[in-house]
Amino acid sequence: MKKQRIAILGASGYTAGELAGILLRHPGAEIVAATSRKNESLTFADHHPRLRSRIDLACEPFHPELLASKQVDFVFSCLPHGASANAVKQVLSLGIRVVDLSADYRIRSPEDQLLWYGEGHHDPENLKHAIYGLPEMEASKIANAQLVANPGCYPQTVILSMAPLLHRDLIDAESIVADCKSGISGAGRSPKLGTHFPECNESVSAYQVGIHRHTPEMEQALNALSKRKSRVLFIPHLIPMDRGIFATVVAIPTTDVSPTDLLNHFKYYYSQKPFIRIVQSLPATKNTTNTNFIDIHPTVARGKIVVLACLDNLIRGACGVAVQNFNIMNGWCQKTGLEI
Amino acid sequence: MKKQRIAILGASGYTAGELAGILLRHPGAEIVAATSRKNESLTFADHHPRLRSRIDLACEPFHPELLASKQVDFVFSCLPHGASANAVKQVLSLGIRVVDLSADYRIRSPEDQLLWYGEGHHDPENLKHAIYGLPEMEASKIANAQLVANPGCYPQTVILSMAPLLHRDLIDAESIVADCKSGISGAGRSPKLGTHFPECNESVSAYQVGIHRHTPEMEQALNALSKRKSRVLFIPHLIPMDRGIFATVVAIPTTDVSPTDLLNHFKYYYSQKPFIRIVQSLPATKNTTNTNFIDIHPTVARGKIVVLACLDNLIRGACGVAVQNFNIMNGWCQKTGLEI
Amino acid sequence: MKKQRIAILGASGYTAGELAGILLRHPGAEIVAATSRKNESLTFADHHPRLRSRIDLACEPFHPELLASKQVDFVFSCLPHGASANAVKQVLSLGIRVVDLSADYRIRSPEDQLLWYGEGHHDPENLKHAIYGLPEMEASKIANAQLVANPGCYPQTVILSMAPLLHRDLIDAESIVADCKSGISGAGRSPKLGTHFPECNESVSAYQVGIHRHTPEMEQALNALSKRKSRVLFIPHLIPMDRGIFATVVAIPTTDVSPTDLLNHFKYYYSQKPFIRIVQSLPATKNTTNTNFIDIHPTVARGKIVVLACLDNLIRGACGVAVQNFNIMNGWCQKTGLEI
Amino acid sequence: MKKQRIAILGASGYTAGELAGILLRHPGAEIVAATSRKNESLTFADHHPRLRSRIDLACEPFHPELLASKQVDFVFSCLPHGASANAVKQVLSLGIRVVDLSADYRIRSPEDQLLWYGEGHHDPENLKHAIYGLPEMEASKIANAQLVANPGCYPQTVILSMAPLLHRDLIDAESIVADCKSGISGAGRSPKLGTHFPECNESVSAYQVGIHRHTPEMEQALNALSKRKSRVLFIPHLIPMDRGIFATVVAIPTTDVSPTDLLNHFKYYYSQKPFIRIVQSLPATKNTTNTNFIDIHPTVARGKIVVLACLDNLIRGACGVAVQNFNIMNGWCQKTGLEI
Numbered sequence A, B, C, D: 001m002k003k004q005r006i007a008i009l010g011a012s013g014y015t016a017g018e019l020a021g022i023l024l025r026h027p028g029a030e031i032v033a034a035t036s037r038k039n040e041s042l043t044f045a046d047h048h049p050r051l052r053s054r055i056d057l058a059c060e061p062f063h064p065e066l067l068a069s070k071q072v073d074f075v076f077s078c079l080p081h082g083a084s085a086n087a088v089k090q091v092l093s094l095g096i097r098v099v100d101l102s103a104d105y106r107i108r109s110p111e112d113q114l115l116w117y118g119e120g121h122h123d124p125e126n127l128k129h130a131i132y133g134l135p136e137m138e139a140s141k142i143a144n145a146q147l148v149a150n151p152g153c154y155p156q157t158v159i160l161s162m163a164p165l166l167h168r169d170l171i172d173a174e175s176i177v178a179d180c181k182s183g184i185s186g187a188g189r190s191p192k193l194g195t196h197f198p199e200c201n202e203s204v205s206a207y208q209v210g211i212h213r214h215t216p217e218m219e220q221a222l223n224a225l226s227k228r229k230s231r232v233l234f235i236p237h238l239i240p241m242d243r244g245i246f247a248t249v250v251a252i253p254t255t256d257v258s259p260t261d262l263l264n265h266f267k268y269y270y271s272q273k274p275f276i277r278i279v280q281s282l283p284a285t286k287n288t289t290n291t292n293f294i295d296i297h298p299t300v301a302r303g304k305i306v307v308l309a310c311l312d313n314l315i316r317g318a319c320g321v322a323v324q325n326f327n328i329m330n331g332w333c334q335k336t337g338l339e340i
Helices: A014-023 A064-069 A083-093 A110-117 A135-144 A153-167 A214-223 A259-269 A315-329 B014-023 B064-069 B083-093 B110-117 B135-144 B153-167 B214-223 B259-269 B315-329 C014-023 C064-069 C083-093 C110-117 C135-144 C153-167 C214-223 C259-269 C315-329 D014-023 D064-069 D083-093 D110-117 D135-144 D153-167 D214-223 D259-269 D315-329
Strands: A004-009 A029-035 A074-077 A097-100 A147-149 A176-182 A232-238 A245-251 A276-278 A294-301 A304-311 B004-009 B029-035 B074-077 B097-100 B147-149 B176-182 B232-238 B245-251 B276-278 B294-301 B304-311 C004-009 C029-035 C074-077 C097-100 C147-149 C176-182 C232-238 C245-251 C276-278 C294-301 C304-311 D004-009 D029-035 D074-077 D097-100 D147-149 D176-182 D232-238 D245-251 D276-278 D294-301 D304-311
Touching: A004 A014, A004 A083, A014 A029, A014 A315, A029 A064, A064 A083, A074 A083, A074 A315, A083 A097, A097 A315, A110 A214, A135 A153, A135 A315, A153 A176, A153 A214, A153 A232, A153 A245, A153 A259, A153 A294, A153 A304, A153 A315, A176 B176, A176 B245, A214 A232, A232 B245, A232 B304, A245 B176, A245 B232, A259 A276, A259 A294, A304 A315, A304 B232, B004 B014, B004 B083, B014 B029, B014 B315, B029 B064, B064 B083, B074 B083, B074 B315, B083 B097, B097 B315, B110 B214, B135 B153, B135 B315, B153 B176, B153 B214, B153 B232, B153 B245, B153 B259, B153 B294, B153 B304, B153 B315, B214 B232, B259 B276, B259 B294, B304 B315, C004 C014, C004 C083, C014 C029, C014 C315, C029 C064, C064 C083, C074 C083, C074 C315, C083 C097, C097 C315, C110 C214, C135 C153, C135 C315, C153 C176, C153 C214, C153 C232, C153 C245, C153 C259, C153 C294, C153 C304, C153 C315, C176 D176, C176 D245, C214 C232, C232 D245, C232 D304, C245 D176, C245 D232, C259 C276, C259 C294, C304 C315, C304 D232, D004 D014, D004 D083, D014 D029, D014 D315, D029 D064, D064 D083, D074 D083, D074 D315, D083 D097, D097 D315, D110 D214, D135 D153, D135 D315, D153 D176, D153 D214, D153 D232, D153 D245, D153 D259, D153 D294, D153 D304, D153 D315, D214 D232, D259 D276, D259 D294, D304 D315
Parallel strands: A004 A029, A004 A074, A074 A097, A097 A147, A176 A232, A276 A294, B004 B029, B004 B074, B074 B097, B097 B147, B176 B232, B276 B294, C004 C029, C004 C074, C074 C097, C097 C147, C176 C232, C276 C294, D004 D029, D004 D074, D074 D097, D097 D147, D176 D232, D276 D294
Antiparallel strands: A176 A245, A245 A304, A294 A304, B176 B245, B245 B304, B294 B304, C176 C245, C245 C304, C294 C304, D176 D245, D245 D304, D294 D304
């Protein structure tokens, strides 16, 4: 396993810190550069004190030359929407492979891009070749990609919950309701009133009901699985905990199916996927915290199909799946460095 | 306002403590007795140290003679399912009025009782005359009742979210999906592994998917509002917070309706109800904590109707609505003692 | 009881919201004005959605004429340090009585003011007549004051824990170590990285070790109780909870004293103080949440005196004690409106 | 590195689960047996669902023959106090090496054992040869031990905070006050009212003030470092979070020392210890969560020496340091398997 020389763009956020924690244990990774737009005097470990004494790296402003001078082989972009495409474009032109953790290269349709993001794409040229990085669905394409658009945290739960059902036409693709609950790290690291501790602690709230930008990402992936167009009503909620997503996805069945058949179908469908655990008991986010696993429990209740899915939004929802993609892109075992 | 002499049955649980806190401020209430089955040497304030120096009352074993000797006018039963009916039966025979906070007198149909509770009713005679105590729907019957079955915490959110819609036939009554999130006090005060702090903190989980006993309570009340039978898929979740319920209720509309029309319809429908707040912004449980309010926000999203509702499960979900019923039963303003 | 017409200055913070909640239930209070420096289009209930449908009041910019035009009798200033003195000065010149919840009028010594706050006083003239509003120590002076400097949340726990000991010279006044733990609402409502949910949740940290501005406030009050000068090493900590302060105060005894004698001495010392509860079991902040009580437990352990004290930082630590002072200033029972 | 065949005794608790998580990544460990006294039908992963699909191991009742038949080389005992000595005695007689995570072999003095634990020792013979497993102090003895008594979570913070000071006689050894704050996993996994979520969430409390059994463990280790006998007033507190210990240790200096000198002295004293981080900024438990690090910050404030120390009570406080001891006992790098 030849170590890849890695640069992390956007070093100050939560995903960058978690990503570094994983890569520091990864036998095929060496972090050689980190970029940050703010507080340039802060080191990587200053931003992420948990990593003190494990990483000794300055944060520098992003510049293509930096990557060249450090002989970077591979880039993870943890930059926010918009800023990421601007940087990734330059990285790609150097021939460096990229996993982009932002939403910038996920949506393929210009209409959807305009409708849900309110603007055209920043880098339509590279968008054409970007691969949507959900390893359970696109592993072979990911293997050869130069640019992988890392999937969103919410979409992974919904797509992987519905895929086995759509694959066999077991549900009405227009009936999907995804009620998702996320820990607050999902909102990022920038302080805002809504994520100020005494505002969101001891409270549950919904936000962006039916208008969240992860909706077209879910539908795009589901549409690839079925002749019928999917429609997802996605309702995200904020939960007073650090991390974790719990998705409760309900759909109307097209045919009678028993809970046991459903469970077996899911087990079979995902039998070769090392990070999908089809569980018989009701899942809890805690069982996936700090892991790259997604726990999925399908069942039937009161005439509807209910699929419950859990993951850690920072690991499996972001940097864990990014490393999984990195492994695939390098031809390594998907689990390398992810047995956490 | 003639003070009612009050006994609280089942003094050791959370609802008893919260109830006493409200009644101690209530101009029409005097707590004269409390019963408890365990740790009889403990006083009421020992069970609820928050009330120390506010209440000086022993806990005694339940016996009808106790109520007679203390000249009790009114009983709140905070006993658990089953134990409550056994005690309430005896209280009623003394001619004392009762609000029963357990589920014992809520379900009217013997079939539903058997189906969902797995046993016949403990007190079929009194069940006939029990009134379901949801003040926004049954105020006039509550006023004259001897026995009020206090409504469940979850059912209130779902019933009041759907009532204005069913009233005008705006939704398919069989399409209701209620995804509810509850703080952990909803599970009661008896320690169990599932409510042990490190098990449920920093985690979300679902339980009793489609089989929770509050389901027939919801459907019974909704059926009274529509010619069509309602079917509710109710999925409760446990959230790492002390108190609060957030209900996300989705239904398929029978006709086109705009969010604004919906909001206005809800406002009009509940215009005379002092504890229902139809809110224009997305609700959060925090805004209802320690109050008797239910905040409701109806909207339309991706072709479905979504109603979000919040309440404090211990106050509005239990002892606050119990005091509201107590007020109605005594001919007082519903808000008496509840401006908290 | 003649209702006082009240203005709240600084309407957007947590204390203003809690204060309004108490005053809305208070038989001697009518809130007639509220001022805010930001988002002037927001109403009081917009800032504090918990109070929707209970208060209908605009927030206006502060101006002395506003108070005159609204015939304000009494002002509570919830403005921050510095801004408060500037407004209070103008309020006092109108002859209106004030409880100032900021730290502006607490420190009497110009040297301490300079040393701990790094600047001279903004209003030395009114400082001369300001009364330190700790009701258990200064009730008679508070009764006649025009300006009461409401005490700090931390100082109340430490002063009231040590007062009975210094009063009888039971401890070395220079040996006091106050290890205090506070919920995060104590840091105010302005979002900062340190109070961003995922930063402070699931974590404990210390801050301003030995240099917190509440130190001179503690020492000033303790010095008034003893011939010897007190020295307090005050170490505040941030705890992942909304509200509550737990103070663990340790001092070296000057003489042998038994835990029982200590408990009895504390009980006697505070026997006439309705909001001090001397408790025999170990206290917990939860038992004081949403109350105006301070629970105090004195004991002896391994040769040292340990006093544990708890309060709710927003109620007893701020607006509850403010209303207690308001009651004293109006000649009413201290408990009026505070039986929460 | 020859893999050690490992048995974990007491499989159902939190430390067993965390320990297995670490050992599954450890290149020198293979878990071949697990014992549990309860619910024998449950597998190891049933007790710890987070590990599903990573470990496939039944839990069996403890019996020496089980260890023999599985050719166990090394035992970690996660059994509770008392039960652990009974099992460890039998394990040792088979010649197997043991790290005992209970308190059973920590206290060397029969008087202290009797005084603090209220009973004589269960296994005085093996106690003689047990080594106290604090790697930063006893590495060479640990290397050759058959039985290592893994140190307590609280004691590690206090001992390591005071050791550099006592080593140079910088403090009065009788003046130590250790105010410690622990997450609730420290109370174990058995449900109790005090650790029921709604009881301890949103609350801080103290327990066992001056009488906690970790006190003699602290003093025994500190006495080994100084000619003067140490006296520690240890006050533990319960904090509403899953894991983490924050220790605030105060002592009276014997001489003048500057904060900078103190910091440098600590840095030098621990310069060869890979898991001690002497930090310049104030520490927070969050920075040590899920790591084997102890963050220590010494300073001087108001004439006293204050040392702040943080660790993760389940990792560094229990199974992380157990693996560190396991590494030392096998002659491996202390960090093996602990870069988490």
